[in-house]
Amino acid sequence: xxxxLSLKNNGGFASSRMVIANKNLTGVKSIKIKFKGDGxxxxxxxxxxxxxVSYSCDFKSVKDKWDEVNISIKDFKxxxxxxxxxxxxxxxxxxxxxxxxxxxxxxxxxxxxxxxxIKALYQ
Numbered sequence: 001x002x003x004x005l006s007l008k009n010n011g012g013f014a015s016s017r018m019v020i021a022n023k024n025l026t027g028v029k030s031i032k033i034k035f036k037g038d039g040x041x042x043x044x045x046x047x048x049x050x051x052x053v054s055y056s057c058d059f060k061s062v063k064d065k066w067d068e069v070n071i072s073i074k075d076f077k078x079x080x081x082x083x084x085x086x087x088x089x090x091x092x093x094x095x096x097x098x099x100x101x102x103x104x105x106x107x108x109x110x111x112x113x114x115x116x117x118i119k120a121l122y123q
Contacts, residue, residue: 001042001101002112012107017047017100025093027122034068034116037061042113045100046076046091053078055091056102061113070121 003014033044043056055076059069078088082104099118103111 001103001115002110004110005103005105005108007106007108013102013104014111015045015100015102015104017045017098019098020096025096025120028073028093028120029123030070030072030121031099032068032070032117032119032121033059034066035059035061036064036066036114036116038110038112039063040103040105040111040113043102043104044071044076044118045102046096047098047100048092048095049097051095053080053085053088054100055079066116 001016005012005014031044039061041058041060043058045054045056047054056079057071057075057077059071061067073091073093076091078085078091101113101115103113
């Protein structure tokens with residue numbers, strides 16, 4: 001996941017998303033991600049069928065260092081266009097159909113996040 005952020009046209013963010021083959025994640029307790037970053041903060045996002053809101057959680061990278069984080073499903077918060085909803089229902093894992101990455105720090109310049117794996121953990 002890499003690119004060059006621009007602030008033109010209300011930019012300063014980029015995202016990527018992939019469809020989840022096994023769409024039923026019921027019972028998943030956390031998501032583990034192994035990555036090498038550039039010092040930026042990124043978001044891991046879970047998306048439900050036909051909903052604007054996605055459930056996201058931030059994780060910080062260290063420049064040129066492999067790291068691994070385990071993000072509890074309870075830590076994913078409902079968000080839309082940078083706004084966090086406090087009165088929205090918790091994530092329904094049975095309805096998740098895609099997973100994504102986002103950088104949204106409103107700063108211009110290059111970014112790079114290398115992903116070794118993203119795993120759903122049931123314990």
